[in-house]
Amino acid sequence: MSDAIKIYPSKPEKVYFYATCLVDMFYPDAGMAGIQLLEREGIEVIFPEHQTCCGQPAYSSGFNDQAREVILPQLKMFPEDYPIVVPSGSCGGMMRQHYPELFAGTPQQSQAEAVAKRTWELTDFLLQVCQIKLEDKGQPIKVAMHTSCSARREMGVAEVGPKLLGQLDQVELVEQARPAECCGFGGTFAVRHAEISGAMVQDKAEAIRDAGAEHFVTTDCGCLMNIAGYAEKQKMPMQGQHILSFLWERLQAEGKAPENAGGGQ
Amino acid sequence: MSSQAEAVQEFHPRVHDALENPQIRSNFRKAMDGLMTKRSAAFDDWDLEALRDLGAAVRLRALSRLPELLEELEANLQKQGVKVHWAETGDQACEIVRDICHARAAKKVIKGKSMVSEEMELNHYLEEAGIEALESDLGEYLVQLAEETPSHIIMPAIHKNTDEISELMHAKTGTNRSKDVDYLTASARQQLREKFMQADVGVSGVNFAVAETGTLCLVENEGNGRLTTTTPSCHIAVTGIEKVVEKLEDVTPLLALLTRSATGQHITTYFNMISSPRKAEEKDGPEEVHLVLVDSGRSKIYQDEELLDTLRCIRCGACMNHCPVYTRVGGHAYGTTYPGPIGKILMPHLLGLEKTQDLLSASTLCGACGEVCPVKIPIPKLLQRLRKEAVDGDSLRPSVVAGHGIKRRKLELLAWKGWALMHARPGLYRFSTRWMARLRGLMPGKLGGWTDYRTPPRLAGKTLQQQLQERQQQKTGGQS
Numbered sequence: 070m071s072d073a074i075k076i077y078p079s080k081p082e083k084v085y086f087y088a089t090c091l092v093d094m095f096y097p098d099a100g101m102a103g104i105q106l107l108e109r110e111g112i113e114v115i116f117p118e119h120q121t122c123c124g125q126p127a128y129s130s131g132f133n134d135q136a137r138e139v140i141l142p143q144l145k146m147f148p149e150d151y152p153i154v155v156p157s158g159s160c161g162g163m164m165r166q167h168y169p170e171l172f173a174g175t176p177q178q179s180q181a182e183a184v185a186k187r188t189w190e191l192t193d194f195l196l197q198v199c200q201i202k203l204e205d206k207g208q209p210i211k212v213a214m215h216t217s218c219s220a221r222r223e224m225g226v227a228e229v230g231p232k233l234l235g236q237l238d239q240v241e242l243v244e245q246a247r248p249a250e251c252c253g254f255g256g257t258f259a260v261r262h263a264e265i266s267g268a269m270v271q272d273k274a275e276a277i278r279d280a281g282a283e284h285f286v287t288t289d290c291g292c293l294m295n296i297a298g299y300a301e302k303q304k305m306p307m308q309g310q311h312i313l314s315f316l317w318e319r320l321q322a323e324g325k326a327p328e329n330a331g332g333g334q
Numbered sequence: 335m336s337s338q339a340e341a342v343q344e345f346h347p348r349v350h351d352a353l354e355n356p357q358i359r360s361n362f363r364k365a366m367d368g369l370m371t372k373r374s375a376a377f378d379d380w381d382l383e384a385l386r387d388l389g390a391a392v393r394l395r396a397l398s399r400l401p402e403l404l405e406e407l408e409a410n411l412q413k414q415g416v417k418v419h420w421a422e423t424g425d426q427a428c429e430i431v432r433d434i435c436h437a438r439a440a441k442k443v444i445k446g447k448s449m450v451s452e453e454m455e456l457n458h459y460l461e462e463a464g465i466e467a468l469e470s471d472l473g474e475y476l477v478q479l480a481e482e483t484p485s486h487i488i489m490p491a492i493h494k495n496t497d498e499i500s501e502l503m504h505a506k507t508g509t510n511r512s513k514d515v516d517y518l519t520a521s522a523r524q525q526l527r528e529k530f531m532q533a534d535v536g537v538s539g540v541n542f543a544v545a546e547t548g549t550l551c552l553v554e555n556e557g558n559g560r561l562t563t564t565t566p567s568c569h570i571a572v573t574g575i576e577k578v579v580e581k582l583e584d585v586t587p588l589l590a591l592l593t594r595s596a597t598g599q600h601i602t603t604y605f606n607m608i609s610s611p612r613k614a615e616e617k618d619g620p621e622e623v624h625l626v627l628v629d630s631g632r633s634k635i636y637q638d639e640e641l642l643d644t645l646r647c648i649r650c651g652a653c654m655n656h657c658p659v660y661t662r663v664g665g666h667a668y669g670t671t672y673p674g675p676i677g678k679i680l681m682p683h684l685l686g687l688e689k690t691q692d693l694l695s696a697s698t699l700c701g702a703c704g705e706v707c708p709v710k711i712p713i714p715k716l717l718q719r720l721r722k723e724a725v726d727g728d729s730l731r732p733s734v735v736a737g738h739g740i741k742r743r744k745l746e747l748l749a750w751k752g753w754a755l756m757h758a759r760p761g762l763y764r765f766s767t768r769w770m771a772r773l774r775g776l777m778p779g780k781l782g783g784w785t786d787y788r789t790p791p792r793l794a795g796k797t798l799q800q801q802l803q804e805r806q807q808q809k810t811g812g813q814s
Contacts, residue, residue, distance in 0.1 A: 090767075092798055094770065096794070097796065101798065119760035121763040122757045126753065127750050131724060131725040131741075134728060134730075135751060138758045174730070250702075251658045251702065253658070255698025260781075261695045262695065262696050263784065265353070266787070267783070268662045269659075294788075294791050298787075298788030302785075
């Protein structure tokens with residue numbers, strides 16, 4: 070889907086952090102971990118306090134007018150030329166790929182294009198721009214990785230998660246069947262077509278379990294909520310986490326949770 | 335079209351039945367896994383992206399000159415003795431085929447594989463006109479025996495496994511039951527061979543129609559296409575108007591992409607190029623060749639700059655082979671001639687949005703289809719466009735597709751307006767999310783279809799914004 074070649078910026082002094090509504094409300098630990106990973110790289114993290122939602126739920130349901138209404142104030146939150154980092158392939162994809170389409174021919178076209186160009190999925194940014202180096206302080210663990218479809222296809226970061234996990238000595242990344250297949254979340258799809266979504270998440274969770282993983286990590290909170298919610302309901306013996314929460318935890322001495330972690334799990 | 339239109343409206347019950355049927359689930363899963371593996375291996379030694387770019391460019395170039403190319407195709411075919419007919423609707427196309435049959439007093443038609451004839455429901459039409467139409471593609475033959483419709487555009491009987499096929503052939507043709515695929519195939523071949531000899535007219539589809547040379551290209555594996563187009567004294571090719579390409583050399587990349595994307599083959603067993611009826615010095619071939627060019631909504635798609643991309647399709651089926659939804663529910667659940675991702679973006683134009691509205695939301699927009707499309711049709715983007723049309727969701731860009739606005743329901747619109755109200759006002763958002771976090775214990779334990787399969791989502795005790803605020807206060811308070 071994304072044909073554009075990515076041209077990474079050089080490592081900046083400051084970034085804008087766009088948390089996304091799912092991280093804000095359901096997985097703040099992932100947001101906090103992302104911020105601390107950036108700060109560890111010596112980057113000042115600016116959190117525009119007026120941020121809400123990237124507009125994707127309305128947009129993917131066809132309600133472009135309502136999406137634009139929500140996006141308009143978001144476009145104004147990034148006045149300086151700093152990169153905008155997002156702990157989500159899905160919201161990142163919305164901003165990078167779809168903002169320009171949505172605002173084409175409107176007075177906000179150039180603003181939307183500028184935001185799109187500066188938007189980066191956070192793990193991609195940590196690996197490619199910050200050239201992050203991770204030292205593993207955790208116990209040995211078998212982990213499966215689910216890269217969200219938008220992270221994989223819209224943001225082109227399928228290789229990033231495995232590379233980051235590969236830096237962790239005690240983490241064994243296990244191979245699951247059909248890693249590129251969708252987990253069945255799809256936003257409102259999971260409710261509108263609950264049965265199909267249920268069949269898809271069943272296969273995904275079983276593939277992760279059958280790979281022998283005790284733990285799985287994802288780039289996106291939608292997938293996380295979906296797969297972990299299914300695994301929990303089915304009492305499958307595996308835990309899910311946003312990859313940023315996981316990476317941050319592995320950098321800490323045993324048992325130390327991210328700063329201020331509020332019970333998103 | 336009526337049977338098809340009704341079928342689409344029963345999408346949800348069909349999905350339910352398919353998901354509850356372990357045989358359907360496993361037949362499709364196994365078949366699609368196999369096709370994905372084969373496709374990927376077939377492109378191993380190719381620069382796939384460059385080839386897809388070339389394929390897309392060839393199709394776009396042809397579409398940019400579609401009206402002229404169709405006229406050029408017609409003129410060249412006529413010069414070579416092929417009769418060309420134009421049909422605005424599927425029914426008109428059926429009438430043309432029927433009239434040709436009647437003029438030749440033809441009673442028996444043998445058919446090669448043609449999705450356009452499925453779209454027209456030609457078999458049904460001919461039967462009513464007293465003409466027997468027999469499918470000769472093995473998959474189509476089985477589907478016809480079972481009185482079903484194809485569940486896949488390339489492999490029509492992919493929903494059946496060997497045991498089911500054996501049972502079907504035993505019941506309908508008296509073939510001995512067998513698990514031996516070669517035996518079953520040979521038996522079908524024997525039965526069909528006689529029919530080829532008896533047929534008065536052969537009907538086929540077209541994969542590419544070359545304007546410059548007046549050539550109809552037909553891609554197939556079983557040889558039934560060649561028999562259909564050479565054995566009977568009259569050959570009628572039916573195709574959509576979008577199948578035309580400019581030059582013969584345009585066929586090369588498209589053929590390379592088609593066979594690899596469809597079945598993972600480097601080349602099919604047969605590739606037929608038809609440009610005229612039998613010439614005086616020739617020993618075989620039909621006396622008469624006809625081409626029926628079917629519009630059936632395509633010229634309307636052509637009028638929209640964005641939707642036009644739908645017409646690039648070369649009907650390889652890779653989008654359905656890679657679709658996680660199609661893999662789960664199979665082709666029949668869609669209730670449309672073309673199932674899967676391409677069906678979702680094409681059928682609304684053929685049947686209207688009213689009849690196809692449930693198909694539009696049945697996608698996670700995962701993008702697997704767009705990633706493998708050999709001519710780079712931006713399928714998710716077009717699906718998104720149709721979702722917007724279905725709810726008339728964009729006041730800046732008025733809807734154009736027939737039946738637009740059909741899903742604009744008051745309650746849903748109200749919900750999105752409420753959503754926009756909260757998320758376009760940061761203060762209100764912060765206020766609401768903090769209260770939601772505080773009152774998270776009151777969240778319902780059941781949330782529609784979500785909690786049929788999963789535990790409910792859990793709100794964090796404090797939003798990230800709250801946590802960051804406290805962190806800031808701690809820092810400025812001099813604690814760290």
